[in-house]
């Protein structure tokens with residue numbers, strides 16, 4: 246038995262240290278341990294002709310593709326179209342959060358044969374092993390013109406998760422370890438109930454590697470050349486005992502790291518301990534400067550918590566990265582102003598902090614989606630329209646649409662240190678404009694927005710060519726990269 250798993254291209258992929266395609270890596274590991282021969286193609290690096298050659302040589306029955314909401318859908322559909330044209334018998338399986346939320350709409354596309362909802366390891370293995378399709382939990386499929394959805398799959402248990410390794414031999418690790426930076430994920434799920442988050446729907450149970458397992462996997466990462474780790478877990482600090490054991494390891498190995506924490510979990514003792522054990526930045530989902538809006542979001546944090554987190558990180562010499570949102574159903578102009586005022590206050594308290602402001606896009610089935618629909622939100626009608634969704638673009642139903650987009654773009658320019666490094670005159674001009682807008686809170690539609698939308702593809706192409714230079718999020722410097 247054999248199969249191929251594909252991670253499609255991403256827009257602006259070159260602006261970040263590329264994260265290994267963990268979604269398909271863990272599925273591949275699960276398959277390999279059950280004697281299924283599997284190959285991984287990450288189309289941020291590999292070419293589609295490599296995929297085509299591999300299909301010709303090995304004739305797999307199923308090809309799995311991992312897809313996120315947004316432009317990745319567009320790239321994924323192109324791949325499916327080409328594969329289907331060349332090999333009509335191959336069955337294409339989509340997985341990931343997007344198709345989990347919208348399996349029917351996904352399957353309405355003629356190039357997609359199956360959707361696996363939720364965690365893919367067990368269901369994908371059962372599918373490629375020939376199990377009766379109606380018995381596979383989490384599988385959605387077509388029969389004639391009808392679409393069927395089997396019952397949801399069960400979560401992998403903590404011990405099943407603990408058995409999964411990162412199968413580094415299936416990819417070239419050097420591609421993902423840049424200047425010693427590596428992004429990693431050590432757990433799944435989050436028990437909180439934020440009204441906008443997909444986790445509340447089908448990923449609300451935290452399960453993670455034990456400290457011993459994390460250390461075994463991190464040892465491998467260090468041997469591959471990683472020194473600075475960004476943890477992408479939704480709830481990295483879930484288990485205090487695990488964290489304490491990891492802190493000791495970080496110190497022993499002199500690892501510098503970043504991770505996400507809820508503002509109300511941070512206190513001086515945790516911040517000092519983290520700082521003394523290699524942490525250089527905490528990432529916080531602060532979301533809004535209006536308590537009323539935080540309550541709508543069911544975020545369960547207060548403005549006081551947010552301010553206190555800035556004081557603590559400042560006093561303990563930790564950098565902080567705050568993620569904010571605008572475009573929330575029920576949010577008014579004064580609420581948006583409160584968010585901007587609070588961001589300015591946080592910046593004053595901890596000038597080393599960074600921030601970004603995204604525009605909320607309501608995902609179907611979340612609580613916030615129902616509120617948005619009441620305000621006139623019209624969700625994309627098909628898969629191709631979902632490819633247009635971007636976090637810096639506001640939906641038409643939002644009354645402050647243009648201003649919100651300007652706020653988001655401005656934050657992308659001044660909220661992160663990356664732009665300070667750019668010396669090209671056009672970037673300097675954009676930076677100047679953004680500083681002006683931010684200072685005077687002048688967010689009427691402007692040329693930056695227009696420029697960004699028109700030249701989005703061009704910017705992507707220019708960035709994609711700059712393969713020899715990468716931004717190091719730990720040192721805030723551009724560094725030269727030599728790829729093997």
Ligand code: B12
Pocket residue numbers: 254255256257258261263264265266267268269271272308309310311312313314315316317338339340341342343361363364365366369430442443477478479608634635636
């Ligand atoms: C790292 C990351 C990124 C990286 C890219 C990922 C990578 N590998 O390079 C970057 C930073 C580039 C990124 C970008 C974006 N991201 Co992102 N990202 C993540 C993050 C933090 C971790 C992903 C991960 O590795 N998870 C671990 C794996 C094991 O879990 P998983 O991906 O869910 O995979 C499991 C199942 O979904 C399923 N599955 C997944 N793929 C497949 C495929 C097959 C065939 C099968 C059978 C099953 C299957 O099985 C897997 C194993 O059980 C997640 C949050 C999270 N904790 O997951 C958000 C997340 C995936 N991102 C998200 C989003 C929305 C985006 C953006 C679209 C945001 C935006 N609008 O700008 C952009 C993409 C824009 C673009 N350029 O196209 C959302 C996805 C929601 C959605 N509806 O798709 C998430 C869940 C965050 C969130 N809570 O909103 N992201």
Ligand code: SF4
Pocket residue numbers: 435436437438439442443444445479480530
């Ligand atoms: S804390 Fe973060 S991951 Fe957890 S439910 Fe809220 S937004 Fe989602």
